[in-house]
Amino acid sequence: MSAKRINTRKHTKRKHAKVPGDMPSREDILAFVADNPGRAGKREIARHFGIIGGARIHLKKILKDLAEDGLIEKRNKRMIRPGDLPPVFVANTVARTSDGDLLGTPVDWDDEAGNPPQILILAGKTKNTQPGLGDRALIRLSEGDSGSEAEFTARVIRVLEKRQGAILGILRKRDGNRPPYLEPIDRKQRELDVDPAEMKEAEDGDLVSVQISRSGKYGHPRAGIVERFGSMNSEKAVSEIALHSHGIPHVFPNAVEVQAESAKPVDKLGQREDWRQIPLVTIDPPDAKDHDDAVYAEPDENPDNEGGYVAYVAIADVAHYVTPGSPMDREANLRGNSVYFPDRVIPMLPERISNQLCSLREKEDKPAMGVRMVFDKTGRKISHTFHRVLMRSAAKLSYIQAQKAIDGVTDEKTETLLDGVLKPLWAAYAVLQKGREAREPLELDLPERKIKLKEDGTVDHVYVPERLDAHKLIEEFMIQANVAAAETLEKKKTPLLYRVHDASTPEKLENLKEFLSTIDMKLPSSGGLRPSVFNGILKKVKDTSQAHLVNEIVLRSQAQAEYNPQNIGHFGLNLRRYAHFTSPIRRYADLIVHRGLISALGLGKDGLPEGVESKLEAIGGEISGAERRAMLAERDTIDRLIALWMSDQVGATFQGRIAGVVKSGMFIRLEDTGADGFVPASTIGLDYYRYDEASHALIGDKTGETYQLGDQVEVRLVDAAPFAGSLTFEVVSHGRIAGKAIRKPMPKARRGPPKGGARGSATGGPKGPKGKAAPRKKTRR
Template identity: 80%
Template sequence: MNARRIAPPKGANRKPKPGAKTPGDFPSREDLLTFIADNPGKAGKREIARHFGIIGAARIQLKKMLKDLGEEGLVERRQKRLIRPGDLPPVFVTNLVARDRDGELLGEPVDWDDEAGSPPKILVLSGRSNKTPQPGIGDRALVRLTEAEEHGEAQYTARVIKVLEKSQGAILGILRMRGPGKPPFLEPIDIKQRELDVDPRELNDAEDGDLVSVQVNRSGRYGTPRAAIVQRFGSMKSEKAVSEIALHSHGIPHVFPSAVEVEAEKAQPVTLGQREDWRQIPLLTIDPPDAKDHDDAVFAEPDKDPENEGGQIVYVAIADVAYYVRPGTALDREAHLRGNSVYFPDRVIPMLPERISNDLCSLREKEDRPALAVRMVFDKTGARRGHTFHRVLMRSAAKLSYLQAQKAIEGVTDEKTETLVEGVLKPLWDAYACLKKARDAREPLELDLPERKIKLKPDGTVDHVYVPERLDAHKLIEEFMIQANVSAAETLERKKTPLLYRVHDASTPEKLQNLKDFLSTLNMKLPSAGGLRPSVFNGILAKVKDTPQAQLVNEVVLRSQAQAEYTPQNIGHFGLNLRRYAHFTSPIRRYADLIVHRGLIRALGLGNDGLPEGIEDKLEAIGGEISSAERRAMLAERDTIDRLIALWMTDRVGATFQGRIGGVVKSGLFIRLDESGADGFIPASTIGIDYYRHDEGSHSLIGDKTGETYQLGDNVEVRLVEAAPFAGALRFEMLSRGRVGGKQVRASRAKPKGGSKSATGRKRITSRRGETSPKSKPRKS
């Protein structure tokens, strides 16, 4: 139907808004449809009339035209507003489904006609009111449309009015059976969650004592919510179940979105193309025996330049992840979100899907792989004379374990290493001996804090706890990687290219004072004036080496140090005693390294997949996010080990152990067992009849009446009275007497009649994570 032109009624000569028809013209159907399209969700009959200057009796004609357009299916009415089919109303409900490359939430409308095609993406901004809960992925929110212009992936922009439903998500817990006639229930891992009845028809083959995740599927108004089991992880005694708790409690992403998996599966192997061909260089990967992905490969040879007599050339090739993970892709966004891979005793939660992490990017033995490599030249003192970066295609000559390489260099070869000793392994060790001279002269901080490892049985339960030997093979790879990282930082600085430094600040005055106070109890001093260097701490550690106080002093020095982090502002790396340092050598498992790779590609013109322009303004935020993700991963890894050991120790409640006081706080003592390295807690109130006060300077608890003292580092005998696998905590009873007059009384405390074993309960035990932790892994460089 064609629109009829009619004479405007009296009074229709008021001034219309810009872009409106002038008086005397009535809008055509196309005019109306254009206005509705340009103002989705905002165009009601009143707004249309105002825009086109339609008043009086002319509104009747407008009403009829809009009715005709509706009957023809060209417009729809939503809450007194007109929209085209497929457009969005001004206010609607959206499911929050993802985040864009800038970390902003993306939503999809809840009510969407599939016949209109794929639902549009909406950029969802938080509400203006502080009272509005912050929305997250999985939530459902009422939003108001604010703009119809495209923003990256989004076709619309909306602001949250109200979060209607927070994502219930999966609740993790232990399935418990009550007995005949009674419904099973979930004992949640999170002690803030209340118990949930589980629908007996929705057990999903789970058994009593299994770790499961449930979804609440029905909740009566007055009754207990009912839940359905959606996933079974198996016995709580298995590593998989325990690590699942860590993933859940720390909020670590561990399921790749379908878009990420699709991108990964589409990736194809790299051919030589414009790359340098390094396939004839016998590069080796040297890793732990159970490593699934291989970031780095190394080779070394003497420098034949007569002007560099006694010098060495070291090659370090690093997996070219940047080729496969391009800025702004789904793979890139997920890697940014995860920040790093997370390592548990029997599995890895990778930063990148397996197609990338342990296939296309893993430097597999005898297979062609793309790499970003650095060739470094050192003089006979180990000082680096120069370096160059190359984008190459390489082929690993062999995959060796640390122990395998170490044994070969010591004369115990196997079928693989016997052909590598002379031409490959010995040159590597010669180069390390050269670089070690410069390292020793540099004097980085040399903490000696062995890291405990867990050996699992085939069923995933703990077999034993051990401390692996630190070999020269470990130190060789570590020093080669450090030099490659320094080379990357120097190159990017010289090219004035943005980068994320790996920085480690010097200790704060407060921490140094605490260290001085502690050392004074051992008749040792820390210089009071001038800036401290790592060599000062090394001098202290050397004095206590091979003494009973060695481990204690190493731990206290560690606690006096700042934590390393990522930032675009360079303050140097105190622990390594380096002016500039960046992570370059592990892009498969660290997002920071991927950024450095992209920076090198951009700075050196090595491809079109380098660091994007404009990233400078975002690097500070990215550095903060991935530093936080790193700390989150370290906590999850440590919590998993603690829980596994607590599970392992449940059958040994009542047994006595020899240990050492590994931490002292106001509320009690942390104990580390000699046999296993397991950590537990002794509440101060259970030590004896005396009242014990905390002396922070000497790291001691001192009895008010007796003067009996328990100090950090003291050897003690303890009895295990409680093990709480949920909390990953052990509670001990002190059997040894404390020091009196500076000497430790060897007599044990009287054992209470009837034993001291107590029933296990989650709330009764003091978890070490509730206190200032006395132990930590050595800081990652």
């Protein structure tokens, strides 16, 4: 949401002249946008004011001028005033009014805008539209008096998450006969005495969940331990904190488990097409437990398509098992997607479905949704068809295994697949690459760092997996299948959720321009920007010391992808229409697309339910929120694990680069492993450092010593806070004066030598001012 405060004035209906060619004033247009938040696009504005023909060009210029003046913003091809709330969004219920009504605040709110707006939340009549205090709900703004305690009124569309009764924290034991107590993970909660009779064999320092059992008239409430998760040093305990703090559902209701256990495997062909003779293979990470996609390719035998290829993609038929309105369907909608931690997955579907019945296991007959795509020699898709099939995976391969075979190192399995399966796949990929290069999607180079755990769940080391052609091959095959799904549903006029990605906002582009100016680079100041423009910038810095930083700043300038029934295209992939079809085991959006294809093509009775079209906007909002929730939980877990790992390196020094500059200090990224830490401005030497926004730098008042975005620095680890997942550094090297580096003596260590000696490398993700995390590298298309 916008960083600006919201204008809360009430709007009344206005009447405007609608004489063709009679242009409205800027004030008239702004008033119409204000009266129709989230619904006023260029077409709607033109229709309302009767603007036709060539006059639309003048309207376009007025809208552009209003945007450049900061008076309106464009979101999903709709105009809104800066700071306006969208019509539908997710909110937390945080308090009650003096009359007992619920008050809520938006989940997505920029803290820099100050306190979030208070929203009076009105419950509906059904059970699932009646939230309680602490719940999370999808709401729609509505007309009505919000009273003196709120700025807006909204009605509940659906309750997304119910508050958990258990409290999570660290068990702390006291000396003597005093009872142990719980140190809550949530710092807003009070410490709780723990009943010694309900300890569940928990030890001092263990992560536990407790339930308040009784509360005396005096002193702290007393609680009993419900579950023990083990030492705080383990991944399970750390990821449990993320699940709890982000309210991620992770225990399946009994009705869901019963439905999953009663499901039967598909062992008969029935009405399905037989694809069991096609040697489809799965290519996944070596530790993958579920396999939802398989691929195969062969040269096109059509003489009119010389040099072309036919590509087959088979996707697990989740829709066969998860029927609309069933317990599994409701739970999958609530979860939205699977959540991935370093050593475990919180699945969207029960394991019997995700890992057994739906997973495209090697040499087993499995139901699938298949797409057959024909490409010409330039990589242009000529045609495609969808099929409901029974298939049998010829082999389960890992990315490394398949890549090695192509590179000439085969094993017993890949030796038999090399000529008939793998080489044709790579030849088809070479053709698809030509099409990708002609399309010119955004080509960010931000390798994702992974954590390797020991058997006890603690961090062993951090590494960057090699980006192989095998990864790119599967990615491109999946993109093409996703495009084919969107095209088919759109052609059949079937409701669907698009995967949309808007272009950058003018504000973000301006910030990018300012940054590029500090490294003597420019962004075009006029004309529509396409991904190729950003790619040109990235190519200029490729293989330089600034490459990673520029890639990340370009990523920050991009909008966030989301699910929406209104198509605005996918800017990053440079595609006019795009939907998620290839991962229904782990994404609810893909399951909706599968159902759409079943309905549109007459492939069964388990397609889209009646009336779903009116619900897609709400569903898109829910699962987009669930995706952001999962990303935050995954990031927080990594941050906390790394902070734990680095807690014995306090005092060690590292080489890094300034990755962000704010008034209160600098974010530092370590060069070896990409660790993120924060340097408070108050700890930088004896000078007073002022923040220069234009140059993204901190500059000393007296010395002129400058620390600028992208500068290399040497830092010492001062503190590692596992609960917060944060690292604090101090600068021990130098700044610059008038472009020249100046050297200053290294200060003494503030915390003494690291325990057991410094490893000399680390990674992590600290929190900056006000607990805001340094930006991460992960991007989901």
